[in-house]
Amino acid sequence: MADTDTIAAIASAPGAAGIGVVRVSGARVPAIAQALLGRAPQPRHAHLASFLDDGGALIDRGLLLHFPAPHSYTGEHVLELQGHGSTVLLDLLLKRVCALGARLARPGEFTERAFLNGKLDLAQAEAVADLIAARSEAGARAALRSLDGVFSQRVHALLDAMIALRVHVEAAIDFPEEEIDFLADPAIAHELDALRTQLAALLAETRRGVRLTDGLKVAIVGRPNAGKSSLLNALAQSERAIVTAIAGTTRDVLRETVSLDGAVLELADTAGLRETHDEVEREGVRRARAELARADLVLLVTDVAHADVDPDLLDELPTHVARLVIVNKIDLETQPPRAEMHAGLPHLWLSARTGEGLDLLRAELKTRAGLGSGEGAFSARRRHVAALERVQTHLDHAAAALAATRAGELAAEDLRHAQHALGEITGSYSSDDLLGAIFGSFCIGK
């Protein structure tokens, strides 16, 4: 590794706290530790030390721990200094460490070094950031599983199967003039089929992992006065959205983050989609459309008195967005709360006002947010889903090439691209821009 300068940062959160941690990583760590302690520290031993400034005045008394390379978080020599959790003292300690030859670390630089030194792959490094930023218990658990390599192992299993298939296909291409048509071998088609099935399962779990990490994005749409704002309020149990009986009052998109038993929901109440000549409302409609394109799930809110779903609205929804029709205001017709399929769409009957049937909706939202469907969920990012979708496209092309014309070269080319896309997840293929974007979004000291 070319970048061997020694980096330092305050690794604990800013503000007063019981203890605070300065973390140092790099080749100069042994010398810095020796200078701070007055002697060489024992590996992985908590030494009580008096941290002195350049002039010999006491900064703080605390613990000094040395993790010699390569058995450390970054794979380099790492030093951890634990002092009192005061921003002033920690700044002085950091200054002292820099005077002894370290420089300030960039955000995520410790984890970036861990990645570059092979301690973590890229998906695991991302899981570190997701673990720190987790907003729910389920999200934190899932991030920990990804950090443990659960997601990476799944990607590697797929990669192994793909490489085995490539070997077969490329071997078949190498004997074009033979009597036997190797590409017609049903084993190759079967292997490719199995690979596509394996990928589809991983893609579904990865999408769930994104929902656990990012939260489920839910857009609430419907005609004015259907009860969109009331539903948002009922779910958020607050009065965040303004509820009035005058049509068209919710002019902007209102957002609310709701935690349902450890699942995170990002709710957005839109102004509804309808033709209007009012300038402000038109902007509202434009924003509502943009919101829909980003959603994982759209709640189509209708009123029990005229429970119709706008067919234009359904046409407008991107195909990847799941839909759930909410038949609201059942209290007006004393109908029981229930869940049923109608015209191929799931419908839920409830009342945002009385709260009847809301439990059905909450349960549904929790399931869709990635909770409830068992153990072993791992965290993931949208970038991983995008990469897997590219893998899927390439495998589809490869299958078509083999089936239609036994075009071995085309299939092999697609398999190569697929392998490349998979490698982007774990970082075996990655650009500097991608690494910069990923590690730049970390906090300092991690």
Ligand code: GDP
């Ligand atoms: P939006 O325009 O779709 O956001 O609708 P609002 O949430 O602002 O509600 C419009 C009107 O319907 C308000 O007067 C609400 O109090 C009323 N409303 C909303 N939900 C219910 C419900 O479940 N039952 C009854 N009876 N009225 C409701």
Ligand code: ZN
């Ligand atoms: Zn509203």
